[in-house]
Amino acid sequence: MARTADAAIEELERSGQVVVRAVVGGIAAAVVGALVFAAIGALLIAGWVSEPSWAAVPAALLGAVALGFFGLLGVPVLVARWATASRAVVLTADGAMLGGGSRVQWAHVRSARLETLLGQRFAVLLPREEHAADQLRALPLPARLGALLNGRLLREPAPVALPAQLELPPAELLRVVQRARRLGGHLR
Structure with missing residues (x-):
């Protein structure tokens, strides 16, 4: 049986983190x-x-x-x-860590939403204006290039698109992201 957002949220609330794996x-x-x-x-x-x-x-x-x-x-x-498929995205009350080493703190995220980029749906984290440049510099080079391209497409500074090939579809992943942000006190 496929994993659901509800099961991921339950794991997040129980253990303090949830690991979302990639679909190999x-x-x-x-x-x-x-x-x-x-x-x-x-x-x-x-x-x-x-x-x-x-x-x-x-x-x-x-x-x-x-x-x-x-x-x-x-x-x-x-x-x-x-x-890094077995640990593609790790969500906690403090932030998100992507398998490639990118880290995003919820305190630096203005919003999270669904976006369509080049015809594919993604859950996207949008940094606060004052943290966008720091967030961009902290990304590994491939992720930085992706964030720059996504920023041009979305007209946003340094957005971080979470991987699309995950065990949870983007809309379900967004629900888990919002719950993690709420647990950390970064979403009311």
Whole structure:
């Protein structure tokens, strides 16, 4: 039986923390997809290298972007997420810790809400204005890049999108986040 938000909230209230695990199948599919797009990017570059022409420049540039984004950024981030799948998100009354090492204190969070980013739903933590720069600097580089991109999309400073491939859907995860914030006295 799948875990529910109610069970996670009960665990949070009983033990003081709840660990929300990632769904490994979703991460594995994302890794395979990133590898496929990186390989396509490499093939587009190789085609231009083997027969350089001005007509092939747009394809080579697209290949470079695909190889850089999916191969150099996407695959390492996804593999790291896979390695930390058993502890993808840890919620306590003090804050959240993400598997990649990112920490967010509830005292620094202005609000938490559901957002759609690039067609996918996420529970998103929005820092207080005065803590946004510090929060951004505290994130590991891949998470910092994600927060900068998400910030541009949402027009918010340094939002932290919680992973989407978790055992709880984003709306259920948001319920648990709100309960953790309430336990810490950061949500009335």
